[in-house]
Amino acid sequence: MDKSRRKELIEAYRNRRPEMGVIALRCRETGDSFxxxxxxxxxxxxxxxxxxxLGGHPNRQLSALWERYGEDGFDFVVLExxxxxxxxKDYGPDLEALRELCLAADPRAQKIWR
Known part of the structure; x- marks a missing residue:
């Protein structure tokens, strides 16, 4: 790869706008949301x-549900x-506040990590 193309790709990566928000993994069978x-x-x-x-997720409840129902038993959803x-800019505090609002709105929801 020539240097100008490499530089162009690096610049494009630095300036990308990632999709950010609150995500949920929902168990269809139990209604639990993470x-x-x-x-x-x-x-x-x-x-x-x-x-x-791979069986290495830190959330034990989520892991147990995944083991029982498998990937087909879950929905991967972007809530906000x-x-x-x-x-x-560091959007961490804004994302945390948005997640807290989503947690308050759903009594069956809990944090997926930390």
Whole structure:
């Protein structure tokens, strides 16, 4: 790959606007929801799915439900989105506040991690 193309790709990555928001993994059978604040929705869904498939997810309740019902027993949902206007800004506090609102709205929901 030539240097100008590499530089162009690096710049495009730095300026990308990731999809951010509150994600949920919902068990269809029990109605339990596990919510997370995500700075990169596709990456976090991928990460959660991989950890669950390999049996290494830190949320034991979610892992037990996954083991019982499998991937087909879950819905992967984006509950709320947050627009990324500045790629250098830390959206963590905004995402946490948005997740807390979603947790308050659903009595069967809990945090997926931390």
């Amino acid at each position: 919510l997370g604040a995500s700075r990169d929705v596709p990456a976090d869904f991928n990460s959660a799915r991989a950890k669950l498939e 989105t947050l627009e990324c206007e500045d790629p250098d």
